[in-house]
Amino acid sequence: MQPINILLVEDDKLDVIDIKRSLDKLNIFYKLTNARNGEEAITLLDEQISTGHEALPDVMLIDINMPKVNGLEVLEYMHRKEELKQIKRFVLTTSGDRTDKITAEKLGVSGYIIKPLKLNSPSAMDAFNLMIDLLNFKKN
Numbered sequence: 001m002q003p004i005n006i007l008l009v010e011d012d013k014l015d016v017i018d019i020k021r022s023l024d025k026l027n028i029f030y031k032l033t034n035a036r037n038g039e040e041a042i043t044l045l046d047e048q049i050s051t052g053h054e055a056l057p058d059v060m061l062i063d064i065n066m067p068k069v070n071g072l073e074v075l076e077y078m079h080r081k082e083e084l085k086q087i088k089r090f091v092l093t094t095s096g097d098r099t100d101k102i103t104a105e106k107l108g109v110s111g112y113i114i115k116p117l118k119l120n121s122p123s124a125m126d127a128f129n130l131m132i133d134l135l136n137f138k139k140n
Contacts, residue, residue, distance in 0.1 A: 003031040004137040007057035009041040009074060010034060010092070011066045015115060019061065019092070022117045028134055033057070038069030042077050049083050057087055058137050059130070061117075064093040064100055072100065075107035090130050092117060 006023070010016050016034055023030055035041035041062070048054050060078075064071035071091060078084040090111045091104045101112045110133065111126030 001029060003029045004134060005055055005058045006030050006032045007041065007044070007060045008032055008034045009038060009060065009062040009066070009071060011036050011063065015063070015092075018115075019117055023134075026134060028137075030134075037066045038062075038071060038074040041074050042069060045078070045081075045084060049081070056084065059088045059090070059133065061090050061092045061130075064091060064095050064104075072103055072107070075104060075109065079107045088133050090126065 008016060008019060010019070020032060023032065033044070035044055041060075045056070048056050062071040062074055071093065075089065075091075078087070078089065085108070089109045090113055091100075091109050092113045092115060093100070094115050096114055104112055111129050113127045113130065117127060
């Protein structure tokens with residue numbers, strides 16, 4: 001059984017721990033790679049595309065507010081790359097800014113989740129959709 005390959009683009013160590021806990025509660029087999037900023041994420045994706053040694057992520061969780069290259073810039077990069085269009089992308093942020101949400105939606109995100117990540121909250125529909133996607137990957 002293959003793990004669900006998740007790329008978390010997050011610079012806050014406490015948020016990384018919180019996300020791991022939330023994922024562990026789902027009882028799914030996953031591999032989590034953490035890029036500490038958008039620049040690291042883009043470099044990692046470029047290496048995966050060019051070498052083919054590692055599988056591309058199934059799912060990405062991307063914070064918006066990060067140093068160097070922010071989450072929206074990562075989404076813009078991914079939007080331009082045909083090889084990356086099949087990756088499920090979820091924005092995970094403290095920003096409730098409507099402009100950020102509209103921009104992210106135009107760049108093909110599957111959901112816009114306001115931190116903290118609560119996968120079992122039906123009121124947070126995008127988080128619930130992430131949980132469903134993860135469980136569907138588990139079945140495949």
